[in-house]
Amino acid sequence: MRALAPRELARWWPAMWEPSLAADEVSRQAVRLVALERRTGRVALHAFSALPGLLGAGDLVVVNDAATLPASLPGRTAAGLVFELRLSGPVEGEHLVGVMFGAGDWRTRTEHRPPPPRVEVGERVTVGPLSATVTAARGRLVELEAEPGGADPEARRDALWQALYASAAPVQYAHRADALPLWSVQTAYAARPWAVEMPSAGRPLTWDILLELRRRGVGIATLTHAAGLASTGDAALDEQLPWPERFEVPPRTAAAIAATRAAGGRVIAVGTTVVRALEASEGRAGAGVASLVLGPDTRPRVVDGLLTGLHVPGESHYELLRAFAPADQLERVLSGARLAGLSGHELGDACLIL
Amino acid sequence: MNIQGRGALITGASRGLGRALAEALAARGARLALVAREAGPLDDVVGTIRARGGVAHAIAADIGDKHAIHRIAGQAQGLVGELDIAIHNASTLGPTPLRLLLDTECEDLAAVLETNLVGPFRLTKVLAGAMALRGAGVLVHVSSDAAVEAYPRWGAYGVSKAAQDHLSRILAAELEGTGVRVLAVDPGEMDTVMHAAAIPDADRASLQRPADVAARIVQMIEDPARAGSGARLVAPRWEAP
8 A cells, every 4th residue: 555645645634534424224213313403503413213303293294105116127138248227217118218237236336337238229138037129228328118928918017017026126235235125125105116216215214203293293295206326337427317207296295285385384305306306396286207406506495394314425415405505514414424423325324404 | 985096906816705806896996906826817817807897907926925025015006006905815724624733833823824914914014104194095804703713723824813803903003093994804704715625515505605795895995984993894794885
């Protein structure tokens, strides 16, 4: 190991002096919560179970009820070259949209994986047990039309979903020692399988906490948002994340938001996906595609507060947090989180911005 | 609950009461996700319902397998959308002819509990949360008089059904106020393959038809006033409204 030159040392010193966020999976029952009160700048550390006491009667918590798909499928080109297909959005009919990764698996960080084999429009590939035709290919982004077989379109859909769940696994994380099963990547209120990665901000919301929120007069409403991939293995593509994502706001949720705002309550989004869906829809009922990207220059118009994981500068999620709080306040949140040993893992600890 | 357009999941849907429930709910306009271990008989039920203009989808899975649970929930909601009704109908007697408890292998008792008790628990765990946040849902546990009476040789099955009855009551207590209704229903003796396996020499003419029992269970799902959450209902004593 070579010695660092003084200028390099100066650049590295703060990072060495201040430990980075831990990357451990935290049990749902053991999650801790760092809370920022923006008005005063006060930062406090709590057990996650303190959440109901930090909100008030008349507030409304909005969660993303998308279940997490097994979005990682083993693939093979016509020439026999292997790849991994990670779905980037929900399954629509027999249409699959995703990102190809080269040989190897999730134990290798996505940016260190070899590039995937090239495929051409019209080429036939296999994903899991399914044959599929490439209908669009732009670098590692592909669209496929699966061919589950059979004449009856409804029976073909049954076969496609059966094949998907029989052969695919959830998207995995390189910093974990073992593979996560579907059980580990679902929220306690998951419904339709639209998310290709877990809407993880809601992971610590156990039913004990959800019912306590209700008892204290805090409303809970749902929307469904197709949470997308966190990384593509391609730096240029990663720059464009998050991509446009499908969402649906039910009429009962739009009504609850309107009633909350009229009564002076706060709308608290659980996760960045809920922020995107509520800001894109302006809180109105209906289906849509969220293409907006929030950052330091945008001001949320519907969402008053945010429950999220811990995100660090350089992540698109961190840029979204800057729409809620100035960088100096966010830095104090992260300093506190680092010193307390909090985990920034997708399955880690939590942050509340009010 | 008005069944028209609702998403409903039924386990053990390829024959007997499960099949009759599928046909009855489809006739009322439910959108069905049907679960059974064997694809062939299940496809036959799905085909029959589709031929009548109903909506049904097939999911071949074993409810006693923990790894199958999110597959079932994911395929069901991928195919029919949000689920408002879940009927835990699949169950196993264990080895037949039925045995005294002291002759029952430990592994056979555990396997019966996996299918009849832990399976419904796991499936409810992944389905009921979304119902509770939406404020509407019905969970039905198909029970048996073997859950109440101590019939010799019905040990493994009776124990599993007694425990499932209590699972149903505790779920109802915990979900009170959420809009999710939890029922246990003893269907009574029916002319089914399972009944024939348990009591081969029964007089079939004395047994209820599964379709008649299914019609009563559909009425219970529709009628929160007479079939309140936490209730254990006996289908032969249910009077049509």
